[in-house]
Amino acid sequence: MTQTNIKADWIAVDWGTSNMRAWAMSASGSVLAEGSSDQGMGKLDRDGFEPALLAVVGDWLDGPTTVVACGMVGSRQGWIEAPYAKTPCATLPDGLVQAPTKHPDLTVQVIPGIMQRDPADVMRGEETQISGFLARNKNWDGVICLPGTHTKWVHVSADEVVSFQTFMTGELFHVIATQTVLRHSVAAEGWDDAAFTNGMETAMARPERLAARLFSLRAEGLLHELKGDTARAQLSGLLIGAELAGAKPYWLGQQIAVIGDSNLSKLYVAALATQHVPATQVNATAVTLAGLAKAYRRLKG
Amino acid sequence: MTQTNIKADWIAVDWGTSNMRAWAMSASGSVLAEGSSDQGMGKLDRDGFEPALLAVVGDWLDGPTTVVACGMVGSRQGWIEAPYAKTPCATLPDGLVQAPTKHPDLTVQVIPGIMQRDPADVMRGEETQISGFLARNKNWDGVICLPGTHTKWVHVSADEVVSFQTFMTGELFHVIATQTVLRHSVAAEGWDDAAFTNGMETAMARPERLAARLFSLRAEGLLHELKGDTARAQLSGLLIGAELAGAKPYWLGQQIAVIGDSNLSKLYVAALATQHVPATQVNATAVTLAGLAKAYRRLKG
Numbered sequence: 001m002t003q004t005n006i007k008a009d010w011i012a013v014d015w016g017t018s019n020m021r022a023w024a025m026s027a028s029g030s031v032l033a034e035g036s037s038d039q040g041m042g043k044l045d046r047d048g049f050e051p052a053l054l055a056v057v058g059d060w061l062d063g064p065t066t067v068v069a070c071g072m073v074g075s076r077q078g079w080i081e082a083p084y085a086k087t088p089c090a091t092l093p094d095g096l097v098q099a100p101t102k103h104p105d106l107t108v109q110v111i112p113g114i115m116q117r118d119p120a121d122v123m124r125g126e127e128t129q130i131s132g133f134l135a136r137n138k139n140w141d142g143v144i145c146l147p148g149t150h151t152k153w154v155h156v157s158a159d160e161v162v163s164f165q166t167f168m169t170g171e172l173f174h175v176i177a178t179q180t181v182l183r184h185s186v187a188a189e190g191w192d193d194a195a196f197t198n199g200m201e202t203a204m205a206r207p208e209r210l211a212a213r214l215f216s217l218r219a220e221g222l223l224h225e226l227k228g229d230t231a232r233a234q235l236s237g238l239l240i241g242a243e244l245a246g247a248k249p250y251w252l253g254q255q256i257a258v259i260g261d262s263n264l265s266k267l268y269v270a271a272l273a274t275q276h277v278p279a280t281q282v283n284a285t286a287v288t289l290a291g292l293a294k295a296y297r298r299l300k301g
Numbered sequence: 302m303t304q305t306n307i308k309a310d311w312i313a314v315d316w317g318t319s320n321m322r323a324w325a326m327s328a329s330g331s332v333l334a335e336g337s338s339d340q341g342m343g344k345l346d347r348d349g350f351e352p353a354l355l356a357v358v359g360d361w362l363d364g365p366t367t368v369v370a371c372g373m374v375g376s377r378q379g380w381i382e383a384p385y386a387k388t389p390c391a392t393l394p395d396g397l398v399q400a401p402t403k404h405p406d407l408t409v410q411v412i413p414g415i416m417q418r419d420p421a422d423v424m425r426g427e428e429t430q431i432s433g434f435l436a437r438n439k440n441w442d443g444v445i446c447l448p449g450t451h452t453k454w455v456h457v458s459a460d461e462v463v464s465f466q467t468f469m470t471g472e473l474f475h476v477i478a479t480q481t482v483l484r485h486s487v488a489a490e491g492w493d494d495a496a497f498t499n500g501m502e503t504a505m506a507r508p509e510r511l512a513a514r515l516f517s518l519r520a521e522g523l524l525h526e527l528k529g530d531t532a533r534a535q536l537s538g539l540l541i542g543a544e545l546a547g548a549k550p551y552w553l554g555q556q557i558a559v560i561g562d563s564n565l566s567k568l569y570v571a572a573l574a575t576q577h578v579p580a581t582q583v584n585a586t587a588v589t590l591a592g593l594a595k596a597y598r599r600l601k602g
Contacts, residue, residue: 076523084524119513120520150482150516166520167512168481175476180469181451207509208546211468212420215451219421219467222377223385245509 006033007062012292013053015073016125017042017149020052022067024060029293033060041072041079049079050101053108067108068096068296070288071125074110084115084122088160092131092294111295114161121166126152129259132291133282134159142255145279147264149174151243153250165250167243170264173236176214182235185221190229199237200244200271207245213238240271251277259284307334308363313593314354316374317426318343318450321353323368325361330594334361342373342380350380351402354409368409369397369597371589372426375411385416385423389461393432393595412596415462422467427453430560433592434583435460443556446580448565450475452544454551466551468544471565474537477515483536486522491530500538501545501572508546514539541572552578560585 008024015021018040024033039052053067074082080100085093092111099108113124126146134140134156146152149171154164177186203210217235220226244251256272256279258265265281272279309325316322319341325334340353354368375383381401386394393412400409414425427447435441435457447453450472455465478487504511518536521527545552557573557580559566566582573580 115520115524117524120517120524122520122523165513166516168483168515169512171481172477172512172515175480176473179476179480180472182469206547207511208543208549210508210511210547211470211473211540211544212466212547214469214473215467216421219416219423222423223416223418223421239512242509243512246507246511246513248509 006060008032008057008060008065010296011057011060011065011067012289012296013057013067013069013073014125014128014288014292015069015071015078016040017072020056020073022053022056023289024057025293025296031289041075041077046079049073049099050103050106054103054106061103061105064105064107066296066299067106068111068292068299069099069108070111070128070292070295073099074112075124078110079108080110082110082112084113085127087114087116087164088162089114091127091134091156091159091161092291092298093127096295096299109295109299111292114164116164119165121164123152123154123164123166126154127161128291128295129284129287130154130156130161130291131294132287132289133257133259135290135294136287137257140257142257143250145247145251145256145258145260145268147258147260147268153247155250165247167246169239169243173239176239177232177235180214181218182214182231185218185226185228186231186235187228188232190232192227192230192233195230195233196237196267197270197274199234200241201237201274203238203241204245204275207242210238210242236267237271240267244271244275251275256280257282259287307361309333309358309361309366311597312358312361312366312368313590313597314358314368314370314374315426315429315589315593316370316372316379317341318373321357321374323354323357324590325358326594326597332590342376342378347380350374350400351404351407355404355407362404362406365406365408367597367600368407369412369593369600370400370409371412371429371593371596374400375413376425379411380409381411383411383413385414386428388415388417388465389463390415392428392435392457392460392462393592393599394428397596397600410596410600412593415465417465420466422465424453424455424465424467427455428462429592429596430585430588431455431457431462431592432595433588433590434558434560436591436595437588438558441558443558444551446548446552446557446559446561446569448559448561448569454548456551466548468547470540470544474540477540478533478536481515482519483515483532486519486527486529487532487536488529489533491533493528493531493534496531496534497538497568498571498575500535501542502538502575504539504542505546505576508543511539511543537568538572541568545572545576552576557581558583560588
């Protein structure tokens with residue numbers, strides 16, 4: 001580790017399946033430094049979390065320091081299991097769980113996820129983003145869409161998560177584009193806005209034909225020389241269109257906030273716009289930090 | 302190669318992406334011997350096909366011998382490209398293509414696949430099974446369902462393929478069960494009939510919610526200890542149910558024949574029965590051989 005002059009009052013951590021991000025925070029809640037690592041929960045066993053954390057934040061420690069972490073770090077396969085709160089519940093559930101540590105100055109508090117009994121559903125990490133969004137938008141009621149590997153649609157009211165539904169859209173896109181026969185037809189990069197919109201509208205109109213439309217992409221590649229970037233955008237449109245058809249009870253007649261990767265969020269905002277649903281794109285990092293800061297303040301309050 | 306006494310009058314070959322099967326045939330069309338290999342088209346470059354074939358059928362050769370082959374062996378990445386016939390067309394298209402061979406006694410004839418311009422679709426191998434089915438069921442009109450990696454629904458009339466549609470159902474099952482987060486919830490084996498029917502009916506009723514129902518299987522595993530064999534059957538039911546919803550224009554009010562793997566075909570017959578659609582399960586190997594024999598007779602006729 002290289003020496004730096006940054007010393008954190010506390011540390012914010014967003015620890016997912018694939019990656020970890022950390023921020024050195026001042027007492028007033030501003031970011032002093034940030035770091036990241038590819039040591040996601042999926043790559044670590046229980047003893048691996050503390051060294052992986054210290055590799056990123058070790059330089060920021062200067063005496064006893066609290067780390068507040070959200071995400072899959074609190075799952076059963078994580079550092080320590082932070083049991084789910086049950087809907088309906090506060091967007092930032094009580095019951096942070098302290099992870100076991102060896103470093104004398106380190107206290108790590110993990111934010112619980114939220115579960116819904118029926119239909120069965122779970123989230124870890126998104127509750128912190130939602131909580132941060134509400135901290136910055138007091139008294140906001142509506143539906144929050146969090147696109148990603150497992151896209152979530154969350155109905156929030158009176159600072160509570162009322163209900164939510166997860167769609168495996170992002171993960172389906174990944175495995176279909178890379179692990180099926182469509183890998184021969186779908187480019188790894190590139191885009192075509194018209195093809196996205198066409199796929200989206202096709203799937204919204206006839207979501208039951210999805211598995212047939214997928215094979216059509218392959219056949220169009222063979223017979224009509226469909227371009228790889230066009231196929232990529234159309235595949236994305238088909239899957240997001242099918243999701244919008246399924247999530248209609250969530251977005252119809254609601255105000256929508258979209259929190260996630262910037263490019264992916266833009267697609268959802270554009271897709272919702274074709275349905276005359278206004279949606280606001282929200283900076284994901286900002287609300288993640290706002291949620292972690294809210295949890296820290298509550299700990300210290 | 303071990304010496305045998307079997308000498309083929311001709312040889313029938315079904316050569317797919319993953320595997321190859323071959324039969325030593327008598328002049329009268331009965332099977333004298335059979336063999337198989339895991340050297341599917343996907344594992345071979347152009348020069349690899351002849352040695353892979355001879356490894357299985359070499360012992361059966363006794364002077365000049367004709368091999369009739371169907372399937373992906375005739376694709377652009379196969380032994381030789383056998384250009385597609387275009388719908389509407391005879392179930393067994395004209396225009397067999399001779400593959401280049403070095404062995405002096407070997408003549409290999411490859412059956413073309415069938416393409417449909419709009420919606421774009423392709424088949425290779427199924428046309429031979431359909432042709433064999435019609436050879437055994439004269440004047441049969443209706444819809445043939447060929448379940449598999451890429452399930453096909455084919456409208457046949459007057460011994461012609463009128464139209465068809467391919468659903469990526471089998472391949473989606475495989476990648477979702479093994480390459481996504483559901484791999485933690487879906488068992489590699491095992492079954493539960495009630496869960497299959499439940500998944501099938503759920504997806505037929507609300508096919509647009511497929512990506513959400515998939516994640517529910519994971520959440521039910523985490524929250525309600527859903528069993529792995531139950532999850533497996535329900536995943537299969539969800540995907541086949543969504544397919545049946547999409548293929549309804551094909552099966553509604555039609556007589557259906559189902560040609561494919563025996564266990565998978567049973568699922569389709571059972572699923573169609575819940576929709577009051579009678580479907581006949583057909584022995585896939587028998588109709589494949591009947592189709593290859595029809596092509597051989599035409600060559601020699």
